Amino acid sequence: MPETPPLESFPDGPQSGNLLLSAVAPPEFEQLGPLLEPHDLRMRETLQEAGDPPEYVYFPTSGIVSVLTVLENGMMIEFATVGREGCTGVPSLLGIDLSNLALISQLPGRSLRMKTSDYMAAIHRLPAFAEVIRIYGGVMFALLAQSAACNRAHIVDERMARWLLMTHDQAGRDDFEITQEFLAQMLGVSRPSVALSAAVLHKAGLIDHRRGEIAVVDRLGLEAAACECYGVIRQEFDWLRALRSY
Structure with missing residues (x-):
């Protein structure tokens, strides 16, 4: 079984590497810029x-937001x-109650951000941008459903392996600054x-942790x-990466 490569960088351009922005056709992106x-x-x-209303929508170009x-x-x-x-704008798009949601930068990097009011106005004004966000929202819904099943059905070792693979994919590098306390919160x-699961994966020679x-x-x-959920989630991401300009 060949090793699955991490997600590759998206093409550089005025969008600075964010997939969703890269999928917006130039005429509309000129209005988003x-x-x-x-x-x-x-x-x-x-x-x-x-508890705070979302002031900005973030489009990471590197790094990860939880x-x-x-x-x-x-x-x-x-x-x-x-x-x-x-x-990070899917909850706003769907009208989801944000009172119990928080956003934290999981890994350092860069992003482009847009005021939430501008984001919502752009969705109503720019049909191609709205379609890209709608497609991403569908993928996110599928991922959330898979994650919910994963959290109930699979042991911590498998879930940790899945989480590390997803982080590896999104970060594009082999090592990342993650404390066990933070990882416990994430899982x-x-x-x-x-600590026990990390020791199991370390003993098997799969990860190094300090x-x-x-x-x-x-x-x-x-x-x-990892559990089967990683393969399902990876397929969703690969499908998303195949987006072309709208």
Whole structure:
């Protein structure tokens, strides 16, 4: 079984590498351009607090943003990640209640951002842009459904392998700064559970982990250790990457 390569960088251009913006035809992108501003994603930067209305929609060009649901006890659980293949604006588009959602920069990088009011106006004004976002929203819905099933059906070792592969795909590099505490939040499990699973994957020679950092050592082995959900999610991302200009 050949090793699945990480997602490749999207073509550079005025869009600076974000897939959704790359799929918007130039006439409409020219209208989007003045609405976009660069924003550096800092490690663990809070982009949106739970309870606050979303001021911006982020289009990462590198780095990863975690979309988190915040429980009454303050516990945060990741239910989606957004990399260079997407944007954070799907909940706003669908009219989802954002009062319990937070956005945190999971890995540092760069992004383009747009005021939410401009984003919503652009969706109503620019049909090609709206279609690209609609397609992405459908993919996100499928991914959320798969993740929900994964969290219920699969053990922590398999889920961690799946999460690391997804992060590897989106980050485009082998090592990333991730603490076990943060990973426990992302997976919605206890820190001891994460420590045990990390030890299992490390002993198998699949990852290397030290304080505050995890590196993918054997991607092929990690794919074998992951649950079936990774393959399903990867297919969705590959389909999304095949988008052409609208």
